[in-house]
Amino acid sequence: MSTATIDGRAVERGAFATLAHGLRLTPEFREGLPVTLVLAMVATGGRVVVPVAVQQTIDHGLNAPGGSDLGLVRLACGLAALAVAVTAVASYLMNVRLYRTTENGLLALRVRAFRRVHDLSVLHQASERRGSLVSRVTSDVDTISTFMQFGGLLVLVSTAQVVLTTVIMLVWSWQLTLLVYVCFLPLVFAIRLFQRKLQGAYGAVRERIGALLGAVAESVVGAPVIRAYGVQARTAERIDTAVSSTMNAQVKAQTIAATTFSLGELTAAVANGAVVVVGVLLGVGGGITTGRLVGFLFLVTLFVQPVQVATEVLNEAQNAVAGMRRVLGVLDTPTDVADPVDGAELEHGPVGVQFDHVSFAYPGGPEVLHDVDLAIAPRTRVAIVGETGSGKTTFAKLLTRLMDPTRGAVRLNGLPLDGISFSSLRSRVVMVPQDGFLFDSTVADNVRYGRPGATDEQIALAFLELGLADWVEQLPAGLATPVGERGESLSVGERQLVAIARAYIADPDLLVLDEATSAVDPATEVRLNRALDSLTRGRTTITIAHRLSTAEAADDVLVVDRGVVVERGPHAELVVQDGVYARLHASWMSQSR
């Protein structure tokens, strides 16, 4: 029911503001830009060589007084060839520079966005499909990359081309220049209009592709359920719908883009026609030479090219802006559960916990934890019990600062939790969630994740201490056994064993186990708990479990019911009272005996 979202602010920004904001956040993009711009100007110079050479040839070569002057044509062509060579070199340098700066900028942007995703609170992380988060640091950045390198390059060159062309046109005939500009003016407005349409169309395409990916992901991730229930046909249908609607959106966008592109071509034709008519009329009065007029027609082609390119680049620009917006969406999302500036360090040693009138509600949802006010002494082993949905996991998340309370404060050894630096907090307080997520690597590597640098011997020792040595032994390759994607080569229970070893080797002072052994068989669980008990003596351990065997062994039991701590005390005391715990325990007993 969380309404924490990622795209809050970023969607409101216009295209230009989005790009500007992106550039501001990524100074790497601007590195050495002036030199690149100068190179772009030089590189464009080569393009006006042809019209100028044509003009020179006609006016001074062919129509020279006294017949054609081949020497002058040779000179003109030689100079032009030199200009082309210089242009090519400048163009090469510009390309290389552009690639280097944009790729550096994109790397920085990508890495920053990636880090920010991890820094977001669990609520924000949960508000998006996993695939959608991934695309924000992969394909969205790639669209920006495509634009910067193809589009960005073209924009640079094209802008320079328009400027240069205009200068030469002005030198040759200001009247014709004015005429050309008047012809192109309506196009500028038309393009703005189409740009807006195109933006909407591309937005739709991206949205549909997102839905398509979701549908495909379901068919892959839900493969067992789809097979077990024989719903292949229905799944295929859902995918087909997504595929078709994606295609329709793409065709629509393409139609708008093609129309826009054609407008440029038509405008160029009208401008050329007008230049011929007006140019001849001017020429008749001696206002322009034949060579210049013909050269002018070439120039109009050079003038229309950038406009064409602009409409082309608009496609990619739209995608890039949309991509940028999604990347910025991540960067702009405040880290609501943030690492405090100059955070306090938690001193090594036993940790005591205080909850000061703590309440919690998910954004936009009802309160799920009400005014919890209690203290847990250092070195105690506490079990938290209660029915599903009573608020046990919320309690654990607040305790480990995966979320901050809406009211009240949590303290560790008297220090407010939100004032303790993350590096200190995460090394001293470790939670083992129910879902024993493992990385696609070996058993040893996954345990080492809890303490980087731990040797294989230390890891083997950890399993031995936890009473899991025989389990490791029967693995095909022992500690070096690959666990597969998400650990799926192991059974659910086995994954939980690795997750516990991972937390154990991290050597925390406060260990929080949230249903961490729910899929482990009773014998192993009992053995594990016994090992943890003896090993974690002197530490504070907080365990959430359905299996009340854990509660029986704990120093203290907290009973949560509908967001309120209703009972507290050791098992022996609570079990004889006529309360929630006694009831839970009776039902547990009837089940497990």
Added chain:
Amino acid sequence: MTSAAPADAQVSGNVIRRGLGVLWVAVKEQPRIFAVSALGSALFGLMTIAQAYVFGRITEKVIVPSIRDGEARTGYLVAAFCAIVATALLKVIGIIARRLGAGIMQYRLQATYRRRVTRRYLELPLSWHQEHPTGELLSNANSDVEATWYPIAPFPFAVGVLFMLVVTLGLLFVTDPVLAVVGSIVFPAIAVLTVLYSRRMSPLMTRAQQLRGEVSTVAHESFDGALVVKTLGREADETERFRARSAELRDTMVAVGRVRGLFDPLMEALPVLGVLVVLLVGTSRVGSGDINSGELVRVAYLFTLLAFPVRALGWVLNELPRSVVGWDRVQRVLTATGAQTYGEGSVPGSSPTALQVQAVSFAYGNDGVLSDVAFDVQPGRTVALVGPTGAGKSTLASLLVRLVDPETGTVTYDDLDLRGLAPGALAQVAALVPQQTFLFDDTVRGNITLGADIPDEDVWGALRIAQGDGFVAALEHGLDTVVGERGTTLSGGQRQRLALARAVVRRPRLLVLDDATSSVDPSVEQRILAGLRDSAAASTVVVVAYRRATIALADEVVFLDEGRVTARGTHDELLATSDGYRDLVTAYERAEAERELSA
């Protein structure tokens, strides 16, 4: 992932030839729309030439005489204007046909192959899925399909350009063979450059594509494990891991930039040099009276016009390596074998089925999981599958409903081998509730009915048995509440109860529960089990369980240890005869007893 590997082999092979092969497939798949866009492109090319011709004529007949004579004739001017605009109009028609055609062709091909790939996903067995990472399968259906058909966008353009080149050469020869020969030197040069370019570029592009996949895999895994990363404070290390891959991608892209930076200006300079040579030679040809100035201008203009479209050939060629890599990855899915074969049988009747497992062995790769497992369940009876963590219970459960087939041995319902059943026949008989709940991005109702036509009262009935009616009724939109990855957040126990209702609502004749109530409180679980037992639609039940109450419901217990059935019998019998079993199920009592002793 290393699965993108055989890239090198593709590079050393003839990428361009293979790429053209992929394009040929595209033409065969979409011949009509390809014809439209190629014809459009040809029209565009013809009109481009016509433009040059028109400009040449206008220079010759209108501009030069008018300015020379100091007299402009209105009729000529109007005709000139009309000719220019008319050719442009035709050209625009060509452009629209070409672009729309190319777009539609590309998008249709994408859609077709996305459908085929995802169909294949649904057909291939679970074992195949288990061998391929999710990220890879997602990119096969998405970015690989996209990459395959990327060259389709400029393809019709390139075909039109080829046509245009031929026509141009013809025209050049008609105008002036000498100029034509001089000018034509440019085209082989462009061709050589293009081939060199592709050679340098294709390994880089392949590498870049592969690295993009790796970057995506790292991000996927890292975000998947976000909670672990957070709880262990490993954000900085994860960022470093991601940065390392991304930096490799950057380095490759910078290398791409260097190659492109070198070849792009050369490609652009060549036609310009061609024009200069034409001017140089042309001037002397005009001087010697072989051609007139109008013809020279026309030839020069033709070269300027060609400069841009000729690059379309380059665009196609440059995309071919990526396309071939994408095609190979897509083909790997489409040609994957091992799809489960089906018979035509069904399981007649509507009463609970008998289940028999005979000499079943199974391994993941070389890692044996089950060996020689055998047991049977009489219709309507309940069997508990008990065993320590990692004993192979979940694998056995998935064999029972044919998510995978055994390597040796058989599984039968009412003496019918599962492999002989028609597609869909099995799902009508049996239902599995897996250990890990999967919910679709759909409503509560949709997640339970899975699209089957089931009245709401039955849905509520199933929810009642699964002890889920209470919380569903409390949801804001009841059965219409959207759940799944982006929907309303449900707790693990709530999700399990929906999965259970999904199975129960189908009134299965065989129900397989794989530790399906692990996230549910004991008291709730007890009510679920009671509901199952009392529900009118009795079925044969196999339940993977640890809890004594669950086991107590079973008529018989099968004890599985290290992939073998080591004991069978009633709970009491096994307590007496099997040490392993006793150890497992009395663990809590013994722990308590020890505590009391030490207290």
